[in-house]
Amino acid sequence: MAKTQHWTGSKKYVCDPNLAQSFHMARVLGMPLLIEGEPGTGKTELAIQYATDQKLDMFTYPVGSKSNVEQFVAKFDHVKYLRDSQIEVLNTQRDEKGLDSKLSTGGRSTEKLGDYIIKGPAAQAFSSPNSVLLIDEIDKAPREFPNDLLYALSHRKFIMPESGDVIEVSEENMPAIIITSNREQELPTAFKGRCIYHYIHFPEQDTMREIILKHHPKMEKQVTQAAMNIFYHLRDLGLERAPTTREILNWLKYMKQFATKEALAKMGDLDGIGALIKTQTDLEKIQRHILRNPEDFKKRSLSN
Amino acid sequence: MLASLPEKFREYGLPADVRTLLLLRKSMDRGLIKTLGDVYLVLKGIVVKEPRHMGPYTQAYYDYFLNIKLKPGESLESAILRSETFKKWVEDYKKDNPEDERDLLDLVEEFINHVHLTSYDIKEILNGKDIIDGDDPNKEDKDWDDLSSTPERKNIDRMADYSEMDLEELLERMKQIAEKQKGKHSGGDRWIGTGGVSPFGHSGAAKGGIRTGGKGGGKMARQVMGNGNFYPVDRDSIINDNNVDAALASLKGIVEETAQTKLDVDKTIKNGLKQGGIFLPEMEDIKDKKLQVILLIDNGGFSMMPYVRMVQDLFKKMKTRFAHDMKVYYFHNTIYSYVYTDAPRTKKVTIDKLLTNDPNYRVFIIGDASMAPYELNQDSVINWGRIAEKFKKAAWLNPEPQKYWHYTMTTQALGRIFPMYPLTPRGIEKSVQEMNKKMDK
Numbered sequence: 001m002a003k004t005q006h007w008t009g010s011k012k013y014v015c016d017p018n019l020a021q022s023f024h025m026a027r028v029l030g031m032p033l034l035i036e037g038e039p040g041t042g043k044t045e046l047a048i049q050y051a052t053d054q055k056l057d058m059f060t061y062p063v064g065s066k067s068n069v070e071q072f073v074a075k076f077d078h079v080k081y082l083r084d085s086q087i088e089v090l091n092t093q094r095d096e097k098g099l100d101s102k103l104s105t106g107g108r109s110t111e112k113l114g115d116y117i118i119k120g121p122a123a124q125a126f127s128s129p130n131s132v133l134l135i136d137e138i139d140k141a142p143r144e145f146p147n148d149l150l151y152a153l154s155h156r157k158f159i160m161p162e163s164g165d166v167i168e169v170s171e172e173n174m175p176a177i178i179i180t181s182n183r184e185q186e187l188p189t190a191f192k193g194r195c196i197y198h199y200i201h202f203p204e205q206d207t208m209r210e211i212i213l214k215h216h217p218k219m220e221k222q223v224t225q226a227a228m229n230i231f232y233h234l235r236d237l238g239l240e241r242a243p244t245t246r247e248i249l250n251w252l253k254y255m256k257q258f259a260t261k262e263a264l265a266k267m268g269d270l271d272g273i274g275a276l277i278k279t280q281t282d283l284e285k286i287q288r289h290i291l292r293n294p295e296d297f298k299k300r301s302l303s304n
Numbered sequence: 305m306l307a308s309l310p311e312k313f314r315e316y317g318l319p320a321d322v323r324t325l326l327l328l329r330k331s332m333d334r335g336l337i338k339t340l341g342d343v344y345l346v347l348k349g350i351v352v353k354e355p356r357h358m359g360p361y362t363q364a365y366y367d368y369f370l371n372i373k374l375k376p377g378e379s380l381e382s383a384i385l386r387s388e389t390f391k392k393w394v395e396d397y398k399k400d401n402p403e404d405e406r407d408l409l410d411l412v413e414e415f416i417n418h419v420h421l422t423s424y425d426i427k428e429i430l431n432g433k434d435i436i437d438g439d440d441p442n443k444e445d446k447d448w449d450d451l452s453s454t455p456e457r458k459n460i461d462r463m464a465d466y467s468e469m470d471l472e473e474l475l476e477r478m479k480q481i482a483e484k485q486k487g488k489h490s491g492g493d494r495w496i497g498t499g500g501v502s503p504f505g506h507s508g509a510a511k512g513g514i515r516t517g518g519k520g521g522g523k524m525a526r527q528v529m530g531n532g533n534f535y536p537v538d539r540d541s542i543i544n545d546n547n548v549d550a551a552l553a554s555l556k557g558i559v560e561e562t563a564q565t566k567l568d569v570d571k572t573i574k575n576g577l578k579q580g581g582i583f584l585p586e587m588e589d590i591k592d593k594k595l596q597v598i599l600l601i602d603n604g605g606f607s608m609m610p611y612v613r614m615v616q617d618l619f620k621k622m623k624t625r626f627a628h629d630m631k632v633y634y635f636h637n638t639i640y641s642y643v644y645t646d647a648p649r650t651k652k653v654t655i656d657k658l659l660t661n662d663p664n665y666r667v668f669i670i671g672d673a674s675m676a677p678y679e680l681n682q683d684s685v686i687n688w689g690r691i692a693e694k695f696k697k698a699a700w701l702n703p704e705p706q707k708y709w710h711y712t713m714t715t716q717a718l719g720r721i722f723p724m725y726p727l728t729p730r731g732i733e734k735s736v737q738e739m740n741k742k743m744d745k
Contacts, residue, residue: 006424017424020424021345021422021424022345022349024424025331025336025345025346025349026349028331028334028335028336029327029330029331029334029336036354036355078567078585078587079584079585082583082584082585083584086582086583089581183354186354189319189353192353192354193319193323193353196349196350197349197352197353197354198349199352199354199355199358
């Protein structure tokens, strides 16, 4: 077993201890780690940061509503194959007419079907030992997609289309597979059974402070505190789309350009609120709640 | 005995089976399990497959490994307090830590810390400054001295190290403990069982200056006790804001569409001939039947009043999910020859028109199905029958508690025409499952 040591995060990334443990466990057992949780809690970040920190190759497959296993594993390029076979015909015809110039197939031979296979992220990851394979937002996929992955996940083996070649990886060299989901659709039980499951809970204040510190190390404590006060206050309002980690980080990025005093004043006025709040209904709700008594709100948020 | 683990966990509605045991054994072989806390962690990764499993999982774990059973609505804390396991633990703990004079409630936290102490925590505590900065430097210094160059290894050794033991043995040992609590014949024996190895893997180490409650174990305890996510959400309760999403997750299960492309042979040949024999591949999308939903909502009558909000919530969520493929009709109590396309019931649509819809529509009827017997006349029954005949994938979702259905004649009558399910996440899930079965035929 190569890369199975317990990884707890890097300089830039706070890895929740529970998540780190699940991740470790998944790698030791050679199983994919399925991460679910609210958007913006750093699900995707785990794979990216782990790969960067450990200097491993990373392959990403962003899942969409049109995703299928062919794209993920490997695809036979019918277009090129057909083109090349037509070129052979053309070249013969040119030969007969005594023409010298020939069309090139770019070194591919229609005899070798393997030349026409485009490897997807999965096939690439499985053929490079100890890489990281990220399957992002699997809940966006058509329903049969996760089921189609079952064989590959439990046998660590892909069969290439048309050529019939097999890409196989031993458990020792298996890539660390990280799958993320926003729970927009329920994943099949059989699929979940093959993964180690982890649900990311929303970070509490202490963890949040740490996260902010990693992203904005020079931020004034006062500003951070005020931002967090407002942030958690907004989350408690029961908004349609509550702001998440990503949003508070963006907001602070905006505040970074101002001096402490100015930033505090701007926060009190909810300047740049667009970074935190993403729907009209929520914005109206906040205005109702906060603008009713702006002075009180300012006092509460800006105190420590 | 080993085999009883999946069974016990299944009792709590968790998806445990033989594979769970195989994986547990594998984890053991790979050295992931050294303490009871590790068992909790590893089993969690294997068994828990969605957030709502967390509560039942914690319950099942406490029941199976520690013989602590939660009564309905009881907090973990008080279940521990009244358990024999805890009483025994306190006895031993006091023996080992005579200077600790905290009251029982604090000891519960200590107990949970010990239960959930994982080898990760031990590492973290040993790596971190916790030991040096601890609140009792003298005592710890002494112990720190006799740790050799590899403190980590040594401490884990001093804690019960289960990596050498196989799974049966470990479980056997834990089971024995549980039995002992039941049989109250502990005598002078340490409650932790034979061999002096504690399943908590702590007692030696706790003396050695490792106090849980630092960054690792203590956090776990707080999470178990203080976090709502660790308690079960009642899936059989009537739909509310919180679980409506869970319900819809299963509703989405009836989507069946693919987005693959395949070679369009006809078109390729046709265009190839036009191009003088150069065949360029033409691709086409594979389209499958899409999910189409008809909602029939009973929005009239006093009997439906208490459920209006709930139905609205479900409706709103459904609308965002099936924006393009959902048709909504309203009716009052029952249908005669019309349904309505708007909520105030002004725009009529005849049943015949309704029946011209594609039979592949899934029909959800939401209503309490209770009315005066004369209201459900022959006409109405025939019309309901026609709907059921046309749309094979139809289900009636009833917000009224299932136990009352039996008493209402009209509910029974309609229940014979449509499969009827309670308007709960589980009910919706079931209705969707049944629909999917029909599709497969």
